[in-house]
Amino acid sequence: MKDTFRISSLRTVKSPSDPSVTTYFAWVNMRNLPDDMPTKVNPREVNMRTTTAKKLLDAVSNADPYFDIHNRGMVLLANGVKFESSNSTLEIDFDDEEDRYGVLDGGHTYEAIKQRRKDIPEDMDKFVRLEILVGNDLDVAALSDARNTSVQVSDIALFNLEDRFEFIKKAIKDQPYGNEVAYKDNEDKRIPIADILRLMYAFNIDNFPDDNTVPISSYSGKASVFKDFKNELAAHHLITDENKPDPKNIYLKLTPWIPTFVKLYETIEVELPDKYREYKDGKAKLGAVRGIEHKQGQTEYTQTGKEYNISSGFIMPIYGAFRALLKNTSDGKLDWYFDPIEVWNSIGTALVQNTFDTDTNPNSAGKSKTLWQANYRIVENEKNRRRIEQLEQMQF
Known part of the structure; x- marks a missing residue:
């Protein structure tokens, strides 16, 4: 118009x-x-x-x-x-x-x-x-985050004052990045709590149980992610006596797996260049792709060395696909069908190929429902293949 x-x-x-x-x-x-x-x-x-x-x-x-x-x-x-x-x-x-x-x-x-x-x-x-x-x-996405910060940050700070992040703090306190998460306005720490919430949101299998709906907001903006976290606390409120959420709260169930989410995201980030070389038979330069810079640096959480700065628009549609491996257990918790890092080692090249064959614009890739769905199906197919293999082995 x-x-x-x-x-x-x-x-x-x-x-x-x-x-x-x-x-x-x-x-x-x-x-x-x-x-x-x-x-x-x-x-x-x-x-x-x-x-x-x-x-x-x-x-x-x-x-x-x-x-x-x-x-x-x-x-x-x-x-x-x-x-x-x-x-x-x-x-x-x-x-x-x-x-x-x-x-x-x-x-x-x-x-x-x-x-x-x-x-x-x-x-x-x-x-x-x-x-x-x-x-x-x-x-x-970057412009949106930069230009729409005041209300979100204040809301997050308010949640911190009310101890709404306490169960997350406890879950990561022993991690190397546990003391580097900022829960307050203008706090001098490396990692905004919003980044942790994004990693969790991408694995919210209550909202995104299959490939029909996809957690694009884990890439495209903080507002929707925080709103989902806030609404979940409202629906499954804090148990005042114990100062923790209702056990039905999906974010409470996701919390023990935050270290795994971090490890998965950073593994993809660090190893994506090698998978890209495999996909291109070593004949193409990743640094020539828009949104990727050939520059030595460190990952956000564990400060692991990395070869490239890669836009999250390429990483998130790969990372989010691994929610296909997450399942609800009979005791109301979450667990994995298979170790996501092991599955990444097996099919990472296929995921990277599908991502870059679909789009080489990081903003378009990060917001492409088609890409998120296709990557999810790649992981889901690998999960189903392994489950069939397990069943066949049990029969002999």
Whole structure:
């Protein structure tokens, strides 16, 4: 879709770090702002009942003319922008990909303007600033995480104050990264708790029991992951006397396996280059792939040495496929059909091949339901093959 509207001022800036990215800063009279811009790309739900939202509503309709100075405005992702200087109109092309283009940040501001601009005094013009980013290779997930942090971080910090992460803290306290997880705002530690939650979310077999639904949000954003964790605690609440969740809570059941999740993720991250070489018969350079940098470094959790920096958009659809190996046991816990590391050793090359044959754009790969489903089926087929082999051995 495209929106065309009159603007009051426009500035255009090429990114010095990536000249293919252009940012347009436009100041728009609130009365001229379109009311149909897509908002699906924004991971934060709009809730106009909060105190902050009510202040925004008042800021739109009150007699203070300096909204564009006091408010940080809205951030949009667009496929293209055209400006017609003869009549000061701006055309924004959002294409048809609502999960890629639209209002990335400032959803509450946008909703407040739509609800209250009719109440702006007739003799007053009020403006909102739009920051519109255009670029073929923009990483939507990374931008979303960077631009939508304030509410999420505060919510996570609040959960920490209420000891809602206590069962996770206890589970990883003896791990080498146990004291490196940040549960508070601005805590000087290497690993955000959101990263741990993402690893667990990808193995939530209550929500994602097969290949019909896939945990793409473990790659695409923190908001959905934290919301799921929060909702699970609400559904299977804390047992106050023991300060731990109800045993039916999927995250409680996943917690003992956090070290395994970490080991699996980092094993894939470290060994993916070797699997890629096997898949390409050593004839292609992984560092030439977008989203992969040939640079010595260390993994996030265990600080293990690695040869490449690899976008999680390639790793997560492989990592998440191994939930096919997880099962519920008769005593209400979780266990593995087979050791996921051992299975990775057997079929890792096939998973890497399927991933890079499907897409070499990390953002597209990370959000590709088709890729997640196909990788899951590869692991599931290996699981079924091994189970049949076990049964045959029992018969003899």
